[in-house]
Amino acid sequence: MFRRDERCQSSVEGQTIKVTFPPIDLAYGAAILESVGWQCRIADLPAEKLSFEDLEHILNNYKPDMLVVKITTSTLSGDIEAMNIARRTLPDLKILVFGGIDTKNTISNERILEFANIILENSPEDILYELGRDYAPLKVSGLIYKNGSDVVNTGFRKVERDMDEYPFPARHLLKNELYVNPENNKRITLIRTSQGCKFKCIFCPAYKISSGNIRRRSPEHIIKEIKECIEKFGIDDFHFDADTFTMNKKWTKELCEKIISENLAISWYCNSRVDTIDLETLKLMKTAGCRVIGFGIESGNQETLDRIKKKITLEQAERAVSIAREAGVYSHTFFVIGLPWETEELILETFDFIKKLDPDFFDINIAYPIPDTELYKMCSEMELFSEKGNSPLSYSDSPIKTRFLSREQLIRLRKEGLKKLYLRPSYIMKTLNKVLLDPKKAIRYIRYGLRRLNQL
Numbered sequence: 001m002f003r004r005d006e007r008c009q010s011s012v013e014g015q016t017i018k019v020t021f022p023p024i025d026l027a028y029g030a031a032i033l034e035s036v037g038w039q040c041r042i043a044d045l046p047a048e049k050l051s052f053e054d055l056e057h058i059l060n061n062y063k064p065d066m067l068v069v070k071i072t073t074s075t076l077s078g079d080i081e082a083m084n085i086a087r088r089t090l091p092d093l094k095i096l097v098f099g100g101i102d103t104k105n106t107i108s109n110e111r112i113l114e115f116a117n118i119i120l121e122n123s124p125e126d127i128l129y130e131l132g133r134d135y136a137p138l139k140v141s142g143l144i145y146k147n148g149s150d151v152v153n154t155g156f157r158k159v160e161r162d163m164d165e166y167p168f169p170a171r172h173l174l175k176n177e178l179y180v181n182p183e184n185n186k187r188i189t190l191i192r193t194s195q196g197c198k199f200k201c202i203f204c205p206a207y208k209i210s211s212g213n214i215r216r217r218s219p220e221h222i223i224k225e226i227k228e229c230i231e232k233f234g235i236d237d238f239h240f241d242a243d244t245f246t247m248n249k250k251w252t253k254e255l256c257e258k259i260i261s262e263n264l265a266i267s268w269y270c271n272s273r274v275d276t277i278d279l280e281t282l283k284l285m286k287t288a289g290c291r292v293i294g295f296g297i298e299s300g301n302q303e304t305l306d307r308i309k310k311k312i313t314l315e316q317a318e319r320a321v322s323i324a325r326e327a328g329v330y331s332h333t334f335f336v337i338g339l340p341w342e343t344e345e346l347i348l349e350t351f352d353f354i355k356k357l358d359p360d361f362f363d364i365n366i367a368y369p370i371p372d373t374e375l376y377k378m379c380s381e382m383e384l385f386s387e388k389g390n391s392p393l394s395y396s397d398s399p400i401k402t403r404f405l406s407r408e409q410l411i412r413l414r415k416e417g418l419k420k421l422y423l424r425p426s427y428i429m430k431t432l433n434k435v436l437l438d439p440k441k442a443i444r445y446i447r448y449g450l451r452r453l454n455q456l
Contacts, residue, residue, distance in 0.1 A: 027169030102371030245270035274320035300353025
């Protein structure tokens, strides 16, 4: 089970809150292809607990003309095996791939193109519109494909389409009952609200993917999708998918006001930044159903924050968690250890800061160098990789070391930090107090906590 976002390539099992989200990128692609006359099917092999043998049966029974695969760097070996099976099963099948890979890497491109026909370099939705109407790769920008022994790149594709022009994801092709919020056992789905990020954090590919441009859907269009989820699929629990949901306060408030005025009884989660939030906005978000807000704080050391180009301060982080608490919204904070310059003392400083913040939920991840990021280049130049390529276990078991700490030491420090912080009596009591009036939820919290500790 894996998060396959371009900016978040992570084993679900390695995270504090283990949520499996539907493959919304594939659902968007299917909806677009359906809109130009294709018949589609989505197979989420991990979530459906299907094997490669099952994939072979599906291909033989369905006999598609085209297979679209979402891949990541960390899952590449398994993804290539799936493509290999597809190619053996249906030799004339057109295989298209996209996702969180370094498309500038000639070696990985060659490896992928042994089985795939085309790599979609960016903007898969717009490309599928064009290829779905007329499969003519030479005429479409944003592709990498093989022409004989030559690898052809059709050039960078500028994304200009208004997000409201896309059809809603093809949720009728998903087994929506498989995607559940572990806190309340309700169906959960992603709603893409915006795309793009203007910040240049050294470990994140979001800026390069978007070229720093932010596109937003209109609140009216989002409301229509929320209503469809409720009425057609029985889903009222959402992750509002955006690099920074609260980047534009006017837009955030307008969406929340529309949710309230439409009397939509929903609950939702979003990602934010500690410098883009205020108490008034958070209170409005709470009224509109926001239960949890995520903050990427990353470090408890200001110099480290500056070096990773986070553009925030420790004081802003303290204020954001504090006002979330005041507004009645749970805070889920994310931290990174194992950056090239970090010592054990610096990492312990981050653990002390987490204790001081006392957020509702927190994750400690080992720095994970995604290809084509500044961190990846830095780790390569400093020879900090402990093994070739990236670890399939990602954030809980990254393949890098620092100048001062081995990979094994980082794994140990992360486990010790999580244990120490989650086993604080004050934290345990605070967490249980949230669910005392709901015995079923309390049992889920206890079971979940014991499972988490057992992993550490």
